[in-house]
Amino acid sequence: MPVDGPQYPVNLIVTGRRCLVVGGGRVAKGKVRGLLAAGAEVHVVAPDVLDELRLPGVTVDVRAYERGEVAGYRLAVAATGDADVNRAVFEDGEAAGVWVNAADDPAHCSYTLPAVARRGPIMVAVSTGGHSPALASWMRQRFEEELGEEYEVLLGLLEEARTALRESGVATEGLSWQEALDSGMLDLIRAGRVAEARERLQACLSSSSD
DSSP states (O other): OOSOSOOOOOOOOOTTOEEEEEOOSHHHHHHHHHHHHTTOEEEEEESSOOGGGOOTTEEEEESOOOTTGGGGOSEEEEOSSOHHHHHHHHHHHHHHTOEEEETTOGGGOSSOOOEEEEETTEEEEEOOTTSOHHHHHHHHHHHHHHOOTHHHHHHHHHHHHHHHHHHTTOOOTTSOHHHHHTTTHHHHHHTTOHHHHHHHHHHHHHHHHO
16 A cells, blocks of 8 residues: 555664665765665666766666566566556555555555654654655654764763673663653753763663662
8 A cells, every 4th residue: 555644663774684775866866876875786777877986885777677676686676767667666565565655645655755864873762653754854864963973972881881780680671761861961962061961861860779
């Protein structure tokens, strides 16, 4: 069924997975780069392919899409601008159990792509359910402006504490992580006072485990 109604958000692991992009233009370039950033093995099929798509990790067939070929992939994106081709890729995906996104063609999607702001392993995804990619991109830019390197430092402190607790046999669920995050840790990190931020985190976690 095409996209309609509420969607279930997931982060797909495509590292080392074969993914198909049908289309070789500007829109396809963005889809290819997104898949490569996630570690996918990308194959591009299109009658005309931009030189910028000939990248390490990308294989290219300069030809039209052939019916049924999507079945050989874990995930597919149709970025052709041609509704008939998009429909063919979508129908083949439905028959083969392969998830298909058709760029700017929600009627032929089994998943949609959010706009994503990244900072190291931190990812903030914004989706409008396919209703307005422009709004999603605008909101992503606002998050990118906020998402400075201090968030990576904060994440590192949290991961460090969580790993230490688990290695010592202490359950990490039910501890005051939210209290710690609300305690001004981020402001301390921004001021260069990382050691104090670490101490504050430990204090909050210790008080909740007593």
